[in-house]
Amino acid sequence: MAYTEQEVLAGLAEIVAEETGLPTDTITAEKSFVDDLDIDSLSIMTIVTHAEDKFDVTIPDDAAKDFNLVGDAVNFIVGAQA
Amino acid sequence: MSTVPEVVVTGLGATTPLGGDVASTWSAALAGTSGARTMDNDWAEKYGMPVNFAATIAVKPEEVLTRPETKRMDPSTQYAIIAAREAWKDAGSPEVDGTRLGTVVSSGIGGIWTTLDAWDTLREKGARRVLPMTVPMLMPNSPTGYVSLEFGARAGAHALVSACASGAEAIGYGVEMIRSGRADVVIAGGTEATIHPMPISAFAASRTLSLRNDDPASASRPYDVDRDGFVIGEGSGIVVLESAEHAAARGARVYAKIAGVGLSADGYHITSPEPTGDGQIRAMRDALKDAGVDAENVVHVNAHATSTEVGDLVEARSISTVMGSSADRVALSATKSMTGHLLGGAGALETIFTVLAVHNRQAPPTINVANPDPELTLDLVRDTPRDLPAGDIAALNNSFGFGGHNVALVVKNA
Numbered sequence: 355m356a357y358t359e360q361e362v363l364a365g366l367a368e369i370v371a372e373e374t375g376l377p378t379d380t381i382t383a384e385k386s387f388v389d390d391l392d393i394d395s396l397s398i399m400t401i402v403t404h405a406e407d408k409f410d411v412t413i414p415d416d417a418a419k420d421f422n423l424v425g426d427a428v429n430f431i432v433g434a435q436a
Numbered sequence: 437m438s439t440v441p442e443v444v445v446t447g448l449g450a451t452t453p454l455g456g457d458v459a460s461t462w463s464a465a466l467a468g469t470s471g472a473r474t475m476d477n478d479w480a481e482k483y484g485m486p487v488n489f490a491a492t493i494a495v496k497p498e499e500v501l502t503r504p505e506t507k508r509m510d511p512s513t514q515y516a517i518i519a520a521r522e523a524w525k526d527a528g529s530p531e532v533d534g535t536r537l538g539t540v541v542s543s544g545i546g547g548i549w550t551t552l553d554a555w556d557t558l559r560e561k562g563a564r565r566v567l568p569m570t571v572p573m574l575m576p577n578s579p580t581g582y583v584s585l586e587f588g589a590r591a592g593a594h595a596l597v598s599a600c601a602s603g604a605e606a607i608g609y610g611v612e613m614i615r616s617g618r619a620d621v622v623i624a625g626g627t628e629a630t631i632h633p634m635p636i637s638a639f640a641a642s643r644t645l646s647l648r649n650d651d652p653a654s655a656s657r658p659y660d661v662d663r664d665g666f667v668i669g670e671g672s673g674i675v676v677l678e679s680a681e682h683a684a685a686r687g688a689r690v691y692a693k694i695a696g697v698g699l700s701a702d703g704y705h706i707t708s709p710e711p712t713g714d715g716q717i718r719a720m721r722d723a724l725k726d727a728g729v730d731a732e733n734v735v736h737v738n739a740h741a742t743s744t745e746v747g748d749l750v751e752a753r754s755i756s757t758v759m760g761s762s763a764d765r766v767a768l769s770a771t772k773s774m775t776g777h778l779l780g781g782a783g784a785l786e787t788i789f790t791v792l793a794v795h796n797r798q799a800p801p802t803i804n805v806a807n808p809d810p811e812l813t814l815d816l817v818r819d820t821p822r823d824l825p826a827g828d829i830a831a832l833n834n835s836f837g838f839g840g841h842n843v844a845l846v847v848k849n850a
Contacts, residue, residue, distance in 0.1 A: 375504040399568040407565055 356435045357409055362428045369404045370424070373397050383425030391424075401427075411435060442695075443611045444850060445791050446688045447527025447676030449519035449625075452785060453669050453775055456495030457522055461785075462792055464774070465800045466821045470653035471775050472667045479633045480649075486640050489652035490631045491669035491776025508569055509582060510547030511629035515672035515781070516579035517586065520623055524587060527676035528688055530621055538591040538619040539584045540610045541674065542602035542626045544780030544837065546576035549632055579627050583674075591619040597780075599837030600740075602626050603673060604783025604845055608697035610677045620682040625674035625784035636668060642707065644744060656777075657804035658741035658748050658770035659812050666742040669776025673785035690850040691795045694787075695830070696727025702840030709747055709836065713754030719842035720758045720832060727846035729830045732762040734846075736799045736824055736831040737814075738790045741770035742777050751834060752812050767799040767822050768814045774803055783835030783843060790833040790847045797824040 357365070367381040374391060387393045393401070402418045405411070405427070411434040413427075421427045450457060453471025454464035464471075471491040480488035497514040498506055506514060520541070524530075550573040557565050572578060577595040584593035592613065596605045603626020610624030630636075639645045646665040648655035656667040683690055698719040704710035724731060737755055741748050748770075756763045771789050778785055793799050799822045808816060824831075828849060835843045 372507060373504060375502050396568050396572075403565060403567055407561065412564075 357432070359428060359432050362409060362431050365408055366405060366424065366428060369401050369408065373401055381424060383423065383428060385424045386422055387424065405431060409435065440615050442680035442693060443614045443677050444680050444683050444693050445675050445691045446678045446683050447523040448691065448788050448791065449521065449523030449526060449674045450672065450785060450788055451493060451495060451515050451518045452671040452778070453491035453494055456500065458788060465771060465789065466798065468801045468803045468819055469774055470656070470803060471669065472652040472655055474652055483633050483637065485633060485637055486647055487636055487645050488649050489655065489667070490636070491667050492631055493671050508573070510550040510573045510578060512543050512547055512627045513579045513582050515629055515670070516541050516625070516627035516674065517582055519625065519627070519672040519674040520583045520586065523623065523674040523676050530678070530686060530688065532621045534588040534590040536591055536620040537587060537589040538593070538610065538613045538622040539580045539589045540594045540596065540606040540613070540622060540624040541580035541583050542596050542606040542780055543576050543579055543628055544597065544599045544602045545628060545630050545635065547574035547578055548630055548635060550574040552632060552634060583623055587623060589623065598841035598843070599839050600777065600779050600782055601835040601837035601841040601843040602780035602783065603785065604787060604833060604835035604843040605699070605841070607675060607677070607694065607784060607787050608699060608843055608845060611694050611697050614677060614679050620679050622677045623674060624677055625672060626781045627672035628779040628781040629670050630779055631668060631670050639668060646743065654804045656743045656773045658739070658743045658773050658802060659752070659809050659816055660805045661807045661809050663743045663745060663748065665744055666772065667776040669778045670781070671778050671785065672781050673788045675784070675788060675791070692791045692850055693848045694845060695848040696723040696729065696846030698723030698726060698844040700842045702842065704840055707838050709750045710840070711750060713750050713757065715840065715842045716751060716754035716834070716836065717757055719844040720754065720834065723832065723844035723846045727830065727848065729846055729848065731759050733828070733830050734759060734766055734832055735829045736767045736769065736793055738786045738793070738831065738833045739768055739770050740834045740836045742772055749809065749811055751836070752814055756813055763813070764815055766815060767817050767824065769799050769817045770802040771800055783833070786835065787833050787845055790831050793824065794829060794831050794847050794849050797826065798822070799824055
């Protein structure tokens with residue numbers, strides 16, 4: 355069963371909140387991982403690893419390095435679902 | 437020619453089986469409280485472990501740290517950070533140039549929870565699920581690295597590893613950093629978080645753990661005739677060391693001096709102490725010589741004494757040899773009877789106890805000694821604290837570790 359865009363955003367926000375300590379409601383699609391959420395590259399890779407597990411998708415490094423906004427990651431995950 | 441700086445202790449921090457800070461830990465120790473308890477898990481049943489108790493940490497780090505901190509640090513680092521923050525605040529958060537501030541925070545075993553969790557993940561879910569923070573979390577220098585980051589300490593961040601002597605050796609190295617002119621202030625100590633079924637099973641397999649499952653609080657009983665091994669503990673002790681000149685210039689409160697450091701190795705057996713105590717005796721004598729203290733001025737010894745059949749007596753004989761004719765005037769305390777054995781954290785926590793004993797003129801008790809071993813000829817402080825004399829006094833803290841490491845520190849009043 356595929357996750358909706360809303361479900362992916364909500365799930366990703368939970369993962370980012372665990373990693374950063376930011377409240378989930380501040381983690382929205384238009385936020386930049388680096389500029390707005392102050393997330394370093396190790397944290398992005400941690401978030402990607404948790405997201406792959408949670409949504410049962412594969413996120414190649416080439417795709418992950420292009421994630422600027424939270425929404426970029428949401429779109430990729432929604433599209434990558436089988 | 438400049439003289440070698442004197443090193444003083446200006447801050448103390450701890451999180452232990454007896455309490456979440458130094459004040460609660462020290463008052464529980466003076467009251468003769470045991471930190472050992474039956475573990476709240478199903479490990480014994482699930483894995484057939486012969487031991488179902490431990491001296492677990494009194495205040496869980498989740499109650500003190502943020503969620504991201506607990507996810508980015510192995511528990512051993514979490515304990516060290518909690519203790520280091522307390523010690524730093526206790527020292528009055530000194531203003532010091534980062535290039536003159538060092539850290540020496542040791543662990544005996546390292547981030548074993550992280551190591552084994554990652555291995556479980558790898559086996560259950562495959563390589564792609566192993567988290568990128570795994571290596572920086574499991575490495576044994578992670579606690580000192582995080583403490584260095586936290587306080588901007590850039591004179592050097594070290595992590596000396598010598599099993600159960602690690603915490604004391606860290607403090608000894610911190611003293612040397614200040615004496616050699618590399619730093620004015622050093623955050624030093626030890627930490628351990630090894631209450632995991634694998635290391636407990638391994639220690640049990642080596643027949644070094646107490647099996648007193650029916651009465652955990654009385655299991656750690658150094659020098660008692662019925663002692664049957666150590667009780668595994670966890671936690672951290674951290675001190676702020678400072679050159680006496682730096683401390684005086686900022687009007688810092690000084691607890692005591694770390695006046696002497698003695699180090700030696702047995703070169704005899706990987707786990708058993710060398711039976712004549714030669715290495716232990718050399719470490720104690722070197723520490724006293726380094727401090728310029730005669731054995732007859734030592735009023736208190738915080739022994740390594742883990743509650744093992746052989747180890748306790750070898751050390752007691754070594755202490756008797758070093759103290760000679762004044763041995764019967766030494767108040768001997770074995771605080772592992774209360775805290776359990778914090779492994780890499782033990783030497784640091786016991787240095788804190790020794791510093792507080794000298795500062796407050798009060799030696800903490802040894803509990804659970806129903807029938808003292810007849811071979812023990814020293815004057816053991818039992819059940820209630822004992823006052824130490826006024827005037828200039830010195831105390832020794834011994835720490836020994838698997839591998840044949842011997843560390844003795846001499847503490848003098850400020």
